Amino acid sequence: MASLQHSQAIKGAKVLMVGAGGIGCELLKTLALSGFQDIHIIDMDTIEVSNLNRQFLFRQSHVGQSKAKVARDAVLRFRPHISITPYHANAKDSNFNVDFFKQFNVVLNGLDNLDARRHVNRLCLAAEVPLVESGTTGFLGQVTVQVKGKTECYECQPKPAPKTYPVCTITSTPSKFVHCIVWAKELLFAKLFGDKNQVNDLNVRSNDAFSSSENTNDVFEWRDDEDFEHYGRRIYDHVFGYNIELALSDEETWKKRNKPRPIYVRDVLPDQMTQQNGNVDITDDLSSASAMASLGLKNPQDIWCLMENTRVFLEALKLFFTNRKKEIGNLSFDKDDQLAVEFVTAAANIRAASFNIPSHSLFEAKGIAGNIVHAVATTNAIVAGLIVIEAIKVLKKDNDCYREKLMRMTYCLEHPSKKMLLMPVEPFEPNKSCFVCSSQTPLSLEINTHRSKLRDFVEKIVKAKLGMNSPLIMCGSALLYEVGDDLEEDMIANYTANLEKVLSELPSPVIGGKMLTVEDLQQEFTCNIYIKHREEFDEEKEPDGMVLSGWTQALPEKKDDKTSIGNGASTSKSLPTEPMDAQKDIEVKEISDGTASPGKKRKLPEFSEGCTLDQSNEADETRNDKKIQKLDDDDDDDDLVMLDHWGKDTSKKQRLQ
Numbered sequence: 246m247a248s249l250q251h252s253q254a255i256k257g258a259k260v261l262m263v264g265a266g267g268i269g270c271e272l273l274k275t276l277a278l279s280g281f282q283d284i285h286i287i288d289m290d291t292i293e294v295s296n297l298n299r300q301f302l303f304r305q306s307h308v309g310q311s312k313a314k315v316a317r318d319a320v321l322r323f324r325p326h327i328s329i330t331p332y333h334a335n336a337k338d339s340n341f342n343v344d345f346f347k348q349f350n351v352v353l354n355g356l357d358n359l360d361a362r363r364h365v366n367r368l369c370l371a372a373e374v375p376l377v378e379s380g381t382t383g384f385l386g387q388v389t390v391q392v393k394g395k396t397e398c399y400e401c402q403p404k405p406a407p408k409t410y411p412v413c414t415i416t417s418t419p420s421k422f423v424h425c426i427v428w429a430k431e432l433l434f435a436k437l438f439g440d441k442n443q444v445n446d447l448n449v450r451s452n453d454a455f456s457s458s459e460n461t462n463d464v465f466e467w468r469d470d471e472d473f474e475h476y477g478r479r480i481y482d483h484v485f486g487y488n489i490e491l492a493l494s495d496e497e498t499w500k501k502r503n504k505p506r507p508i509y510v511r512d513v514l515p516d517q518m519t520q521q522n523g524n525v526d527i528t529d530d531l532s533s534a535s536a537m538a539s540l541g542l543k544n545p546q547d548i549w550c551l552m553e554n555t556r557v558f559l560e561a562l563k564l565f566f567t568n569r570k571k572e573i574g575n576l577s578f579d580k581d582d583q584l585a586v587e588f589v590t591a592a593a594n595i596r597a598a599s600f601n602i603p604s605h606s607l608f609e610a611k612g613i614a615g616n617i618v619h620a621v622a623t624t625n626a627i628v629a630g631l632i633v634i635e636a637i638k639v640l641k642k643d644n645d646c647y648r649e650k651l652m653r654m655t656y657c658l659e660h661p662s663k664k665m666l667l668m669p670v671e672p673f674e675p676n677k678s679c680f681v682c683s684s685q686t687p688l689s690l691e692i693n694t695h696r697s698k699l700r701d702f703v704e705k706i707v708k709a710k711l712g713m714n715s716p717l718i719m720c721g722s723a724l725l726y727e728v729g730d731d732l733e734e735d736m737i738a739n740y741t742a743n744l745e746k747v748l749s750e751l752p753s754p755v756i757g758g759k760m761l762t763v764e765d766l767q768q769e770f771t772c773n774i775y776i777k778h779r780e781e782f783d784e785e786k787e788p789d790g791m792v793l794s795g796w797t798q799a800l801p802e803k804k805d806d807k808t809s810i811g812n813g814a815s816t817s818k819s820l821p822t823e824p825m826d827a828q829k830d831i832e833v834k835e836i837s838d839g840t841a842s843p844g845k846k847r848k849l850p851e852f853s854e855g856c857t858l859d860q861s862n863e864a865d866e867t868r869n870d871k872k873i874q875k876l877d878d879d880d881d882d883d884d885l886v887m888l889d890h891w892g893k894d895t896s897k898k899q900r901l902q
């Protein structure tokens with residue numbers, strides 16, 4: 246029963262929840278039932294059909310409405326007198342700044358991606374508000390408390406890099422369906438609908454191939470006034486026909502492999518059908534947003550034949566160009582974008598047919614492309630309960646939970662292990678070399694200062710690696726780049742010009758030996774980067790053409806994968822192995838992360854006393870691995886599963902091979 250102290254802490258607390266998805270809905274209910282009275286929720290999403298059977302607060306009639314608002318309304322029905330404030334917005338929006346965060350006593354994350362988690366972590370550090378971080382993936386879950394200066398922050402420990410694949414496997418020799426999916430979404434989709442300036446391995450191929458066949462710069466360019474049917478067929482024939490023929494000419498490659506077969510539209514669709522593919526007159530919303538709807542294909546679990554895949558491919562491409570033209574050039578694959586999923590499914594299946602790989606349904610392809618492992622409601626409910634327990638501990642002011650070491654990081658296991666379904670351990674102390682919470686730590690960057698542009702540095706390092714949204718970059722006292730709503734036009738022009746300059750030719754040259762200061766004003770986060778000029782980089786191992794050191798992302802998990810194309814970003818902490826010795830210390834190992842801190846030990850909590858503790862770490866590790874692999878799909882030797890409850894597309898387990 247709650248003590249007076251408990252209920253005072255709960256009643257007086259102002260709580261911010263970020264994310265109203267699987268964990269968030271459970272959390273809101275548990276907070277309300279535990280007596281919390283002032284809850285704010287940020288979620289940027291609207292409810293989709295796919296949320297309905299997993300998020301118990303949502304009903305069919307809510308589809309299309311804000312998750313945060315619907316969750317609020319549902320909970321107010323049984324707790325009408327409490328205050329719940331919903332924000333249908335991205336937590337990264339500039340109005341959610343440090344001052345906004347400062348008004349809360351505790352922040353609770355129910356997020357599903359690394360970017361947002363890093364952002365909230367930084368705001369909580371800057372605002373000095375405790376953060377309870379969480380994640381679930383299938384039956385597995387984890388809850389951690391993060392308090393500035395007392396415990397590690399979200400970025401103190403390395404996160405495993407996303408699973409990636411050798412470029413040549415993706416571009417030339419796919420052997421599994423996931424290779425075709427990665428090709429379809431990371432290369433073809435990105436090439437057709439994404440940023441044209443991005444380096445893309447299809448570039449090389451298309452240009453090489455095309456320069457020998459036609460004299461145009463880029464086969465992927467839509468030519469003015471070209472009919473979209475014609476454009477679609479041209480792309481199809483190029484990537485599934487011509488490029489495969491070109492690949493076949495390299496006989497060495499196919500000596501020990503099955504040869505792929507080139508596929509041209511004319512071999513699959515009779516002419517007349519190509520002309521009449523889809524609804525000629527697109528009027529209703531559904532058929533303009535979905536190639537399947539337009540073609541009358543209803544069941545996402547059906548496996549389409551080659552002709553159907555071809556029709557979906559052409560129709561989806563046409564729909565993008567007719568209905569979503571404005572987005573073209575800025576799109577990146579999103580598992581919740583129906584048309585994108587249809588396009589990627591069809592493209593992956595056609596490529597699979599070429600390489601004699603079995604086809605998959607849209608439902609399966611979406612799961613693979615989006616790294617989806619369906620959430621288990623019970624795990625979310627358990628994790629939500631644990632979040633509330635930790636929140637109450639940090640809120641109890643008189644009872645110094647830091648001094649008394651009451652905080653716990655708790656793992657929720659799939660099978661009771663040593664009679665424990667939940668494994669609580671003491672949180673780590675802050676990592677003194679964390680570049681986020683220990684601001685003194687400078688980073689260093691090896692880069693070719695004569696070749697790399699400021700744009701490369703901003704995209705690949707500042708945004709992708711350092712997770713900054715609104716960066717400001719300085720070299721000494723010279724301002725090189727800045728983002729903001731209130732910039733004068735000439736400043737914008739100046740910064741835009743700087744982006745296209747190589748580092749050594751900037752107004753204040755960035756050369757070896759210089760120190761750059763990079764700051765995100767919203768996150769109130771600054772770091773210094775020491776520049777080292779380096780002439781050459783290994784294209785396979787260092788595809789960015791620059792190497793940042795001193796930060797905490799782990800290496801890709803497999804040594805022999807000389808890889809650089811991934812199936813979506815994701816990172817994770819993963820489950821620990823089990824208690825290690827009778828001293829009640831356990832070692833937490835990262836299953837998929839070679840750079841975890843193996844020496845660190847965490848104390849088991851008091852209530853585990855009496856458990857028989859296993860001496861053998863190895864046996865348990867094997868068991869954990871087995872358990873995880875059991876969840877994996879079909880195949881084979883080089884499969885590797887990564888737990889992804891901290892990364893993008895989370896509340897999911899990665900199903901990567």
Ligand SMILES: Nc1ncnc2c1ncn2[C@@H]1O[C@H](COP(=O)(O)OP(=O)(O)OP(=O)(O)O)[C@@H](O)[C@H]1O
Pocket residue numbers: 263264265266267268269287288289290295296299312334335336337355356357358361620895896
């Ligand atoms: N930057 C962000 N700002 C606000 N909300 C975010 C942000 N990033 C993610 N979210 C929200 O976090 C929630 C995560 O919930 P969850 O992992 O259950 O995903 P979901 O999309 O609800 O479920 P599923 O993918 O399983 O259908 C989502 O509702 C998502 O909209």
Ligand SMILES: [Zn+2]
Pocket residue numbers: 397398399400401402675676679680681682683
């Ligand atoms: Zn840290």
